[in-house]
Amino acid sequence: EPEVTQTPSHQVTQMGQEVILRCVPISNHLYFYWYRQILGQKVEFLVSFYNNEISEKSEIFDDQFSVERPDGSNFTLKIRSTKLEDSAMYFCASSSQGPSNQPQHFGDGTRLSIL
Amino acid sequence: AQSVTQLGSHVSVSEGALVLLRCNYSSSVPPYLFWYVQYPNQGLQLLLKYTTGATLVKGINGFEAEFKKSETSFHLTKPSAHMSDAAEYFCAVTSNKAAGNKLTFGGGTRVLVKP
Numbered sequence: 547e548p549e550v551t552q553t554p555s556h557q558v559t560q561m562g563q564e565v566i567l568r569c570v571p572i573s574n575h576l577y578f579y580w581y582r583q584i585l586g587q588k589v590e591f592l593v594s595f596y597n598n599e600i601s602e603k604s605e606i607f608d609d610q611f612s613v614e615r616p617d618g619s620n621f622t623l624k625i626r627s628t629k630l631e632d633s634a635m636y637f638c639a640s641s642s643q644g645p646s647n648q649p650q651h652f653g654d655g656t657r658l659s660i661l
Numbered sequence: 662a663q664s665v666t667q668l669g670s671h672v673s674v675s676e677g678a679l680v681l682l683r684c685n686y687s688s689s690v691p692p693y694l695f696w697y698v699q700y701p702n703q704g705l706q707l708l709l710k711y712t713t714g715a716t717l718v719k720g721i722n723g724f725e726a727e728f729k730k731s732e733t734s735f736h737l738t739k740p741s742a743h744m745s746d747a748a749e750y751f752c753a754v755t756s757n758k759a760a761g762n763k764l765t766f767g768g769g770t771r772v773l774v775k776p
Binding site for chain 1: 695697702703704705706707710751753762763764765766767768769
């Protein structure tokens with residue numbers, strides 16, 4: 547079964563540094579998402595992306611964050627200047643269609659640790 | 662705005678006993694509801710979904726859930742727990758917009774299965 551893959555599985559970065567989290571969505575999917583889960587807290591929506599632009603973003607997704615689909619297969623999340631509070635598990639997801647009844651498929655996540 | 666409440670952050674069941682995980686949602690539009698499961702060090706895997714139609718939905722691994730609009734609930738059940746059911750379970754809601762449908766998650770319920 548096709549799956550969403552995320553790299554790296556664990557990223558350790560110094561505070562203030564830029565980090566790029568990478569995702570390869572399922573190949574025929576058109577809608578892409580990033581979520582994060584701070585340890586002990588809920589999974590939170592960050593951003594959705596369709597047709598090469600952001601569809602929706604949460605208040606968490608401030609100017610420090612950006613997303614890009616640089617080619618036909620990758621979907622990246624960049625954090626420009628990391629803060630301690632960015633430490634979390636970041637999940638990428640994709641779905642085949644926009645209507646909500648098409649479920650989102652999730653990757654295994656990237657654990658981001660900011661020192 | 663949407664929200665999800667999962668009653669009980671931890672549930673302990675004996676092997677062979679009923680598993681009942683509670684989920685209540687709040688949504689100003691007809692909801693689409695999902696249950697995801699997360700095994701250790703893995704991503705979120707879809708268990709089942711409710712969109713329209715039959716209110717009792719069956720999913721993988723013997724799980725089912727019933728949508729009760731009057732109670733704004735979507736509780737997850739399995740008649741007989743197996744050791745392999747030990748995991749964290751997340752209830753999620755989205756709305757029926759055309760695109761960019763973010764999932765709003767509950768806080769999760771960690772299930773422990775005792776032999």
